[in-house]
Amino acid sequence: MEIALEISGGFAAIPKLSMPMTIETDKIDVHLADELKSLLEQTSFFDQPESVGTTKPGSADLMTYIVTVRDGGRVHTIRITDPITDPSLQLLIDRIQAIGRLKRP
Amino acid sequence: MRHLHAHGGGGCTCFIIPPHMLEKIAENGTADQREKARQALSIDRTFRAQRVAQPLQAPDRIQGAGALHKNRRTYTANHGTGLPGTLVRSEGQGASGDVAVDEAYDGLGATFDLYAQVYGRNSIDDNGMDLIATVHYGNKYNNAFWNGAQMVFGDGDGTIFNRFTIAIDVEGHELTHGVTGATAALEYHDQPGALNESVSDCFGSLVKQRSLGQTAAQADWLIGAGLLAAGIHGVALRSMKAPGTAYDDPLLGKDPQPDHMSKYVNTASDNGGVHINSGIPNKAFYLTAVAIGGNSWDGAGKIWYKTLLDSRLTKTAQFLDFANLTVDNANSLFGAAVRDKVIKAWHDVGIDVAPVLSWQYNKAVLSTFTSPHQTNAWAYIQDNGWRKVQTLTPDGVHNMFTLLTESQSSGAKVHVYVDAALIYQAYSA
Ligand SMILES: [Zn+2]
Numbered sequence: 001m002e003i004a005l006e007i008s009g010g011f012a013a014i015p016k017l018s019m020p021m022t023i024e025t026d027k028i029d030v031h032l033a034d035e036l037k038s039l040l041e042q043t044s045f046f047d048q049p050e051s052v053g054t055t056k057p058g059s060a061d062l063m064t065y066i067v068t069v070r071d072g073g074r075v076h077t078i079r080i081t082d083p084i085t086d087p088s089l090q091l092l093i094d095r096i097q098a099i100g101r102l103k104r105p
Numbered sequence: 106m107r108h109l110h111a112h113g114g115g116g117c118t119c120f121i122i123p124p125h126m127l128e129k130i131a132e133n134g135t136a137d138q139r140e141k142a143r144q145a146l147s148i149d150r151t152f153r154a155q156r157v158a159q160p161l162q163a164p165d166r167i168q169g170a171g172a173l174h175k176n177r178r179t180y181t182a183n184h185g186t187g188l189p190g191t192l193v194r195s196e197g198q199g200a201s202g203d204v205a206v207d208e209a210y211d212g213l214g215a216t217f218d219l220y221a222q223v224y225g226r227n228s229i230d231d232n233g234m235d236l237i238a239t240v241h242y243g244n245k246y247n248n249a250f251w252n253g254a255q256m257v258f259g260d261g262d263g264t265i266f267n268r269f270t271i272a273i274d275v276e277g278h279e280l281t282h283g284v285t286g287a288t289a290a291l292e293y294h295d296q297p298g299a300l301n302e303s304v305s306d307c308f309g310s311l312v313k314q315r316s317l318g319q320t321a322a323q324a325d326w327l328i329g330a331g332l333l334a335a336g337i338h339g340v341a342l343r344s345m346k347a348p349g350t351a352y353d354d355p356l357l358g359k360d361p362q363p364d365h366m367s368k369y370v371n372t373a374s375d376n377g378g379v380h381i382n383s384g385i386p387n388k389a390f391y392l393t394a395v396a397i398g399g400n401s402w403d404g405a406g407k408i409w410y411k412t413l414l415d416s417r418l419t420k421t422a423q424f425l426d427f428a429n430l431t432v433d434n435a436n437s438l439f440g441a442a443v444r445d446k447v448i449k450a451w452h453d454v455g456i457d458v459a460p461v462l463s464w465q466y467n468k469a470v471l472s473t474f475t476s477p478h479q480t481n482a483w484a485y486i487q488d489n490g491w492r493k494v495q496t497l498t499p500d501g502v503h504n505m506f507t508l509l510t511e512s513q514s515s516g517a518k519v520h521v522y523v524d525a526a527l528i529y530q531a532y533s534a
Contacts, residue, residue: 010375011250011269011279011329011380012266012332015375016356016358057253058251060250060286082250
């Protein structure tokens with residue numbers, strides 16, 4: 001399974017921190033891989049709509065997280081914009097960032 | 106090549122008309138020509154009188170009503186994402202002891218005071234709207250945002266970012282997004298989005314400068330100073346004075362902000378690079394403030410604020426549209442000298458603001474040359490090429506005016522170019 005995360009926007013909007021990060025679950029610690037797979041199940045990731053979160057007019061500096069998961073023949077991409085109201089989706093984003101950052105140069 | 110003449114017929118190829126020819130114009134010019142020249146001088150006198158009568162002062166309240174209503178409510182999200190969270194500190198209460206709560210409270214207060222005391226604005230909506238902020242949002246959340254109704258601040262991860270309340274200009278930035286939403290409502294993408302971002306940086310910086318009592322020359326013009334964690338190579342997130350120089354770090358890369366339109370970044374990310382290309386109008390604001398001198402919130406701030414409220418500013422305004430309005434508003438607030446500083450600031454970042462098409466503008470330019478000077482100036486009359494303007498006497502200025510009048514009435518475009526700094530389009534066909 002491959003999990004990719006790209007961030008767009010935010011007050012800081014630093015391009016290098018926003019660049020796509022990719023996690024290949026068979027190349028990371030098995031416990032971390034299981035954790036991510038479990039979170040994807042909890043969020044019913046492949047059933048999530050392509051766009052999650054409605055923004056109020058005039059909002060600014062919101063971060064948008066673009067998550068793509070490839071698993072066998074399945075590929076699904078969702079765009080989630082802050083503030084995230086689903087705690088399991090929030091946790092998924094947090095953990096992808098934390099685990100992805102571990103392997104950043 | 107077609108020559109334009111002050112008076113039809115003669116063989117004049119010089120730019121400034123000899124006095125003896127002028128006399129002929131005075132005697133023989135058409136009534137229309139004489140009237141135009143007379144009007145020009147009359148308008149110029151009126152214009153000068155207006156400038157004298159219009160000192161730097163706060164604009165009158167433009168909208169809203171009622172007494173100023175400052176009501177801060179600062180909440181904690183307790184590291185969750187529910188908004189607004191748990192109320193910690195309300196207006197008038199003492200320090201809570203939670204540094205993020207108290208920084209947010211103080212930052213919102215300083216921002217409210219800038220808008221109220223300098224611009225006569227009664228909170229975000231100019232109608233006393235409550236100032237709601239939530240801190241400790243999320244888990245090591247590396248961001249601050251305006252959600253359309255309130256401000257939200259993360260704690261940062263401690264590795265790259267410190268808490269986002271640490272810099273008072275961040276509070277000013279986020280609250281200003283509310284002000285922009287309530288006024289110009291600049292769309293959050295591409296150039297209007299970069300203007301939206303820039304306006305937030307401008308007023309965020311003014312909040313900081315005013316709270317520190319710093320003049321334009323003394324200010325650091327940094328956005329988010331102190332926000333980068335220890336060990337990160339950088340001084341802030343953005344520099345309005347020198348966009349592109351705020352950080353250069355192995356983890357973060359280099360500050361990508363352009364300082365000139367020629368370096369505008371075309372990207373799909375970040376809604377078209379709204380936090381990147383804001384460097385261009387940010388620098389124009391900085392250049393304006395420094396050129397005017399003194400406190401930035403009194404000069405450049407008033408021009409930009411008036412522009413934000415200007416009904417001519419559309420939601421989809423481009424840099425050039427915004428710049429043109431700042432020029433016009435600088436003129437109406439402070440007169441030609443300040444307006445010319447604004448024009449120069451935009452030209453210096455590669456935005457070719459439209460010249461002001463008015464007689465008084467032209468006369469103000471020409472007035473530069475009424476006394477002996479070392480300034481080089483050129484004039485361009487349509488189809489006639491550039492010509493160097495000689496050192497002028499008061500008579501010479503009058504001569505030049507007459508020539509320009511004549512040229513305009515024959516449908517020509519006329520420009521005056523002064524020491525490579527500005528192009529003034531004195532008349533257009
Ligand atoms: Zn912003």
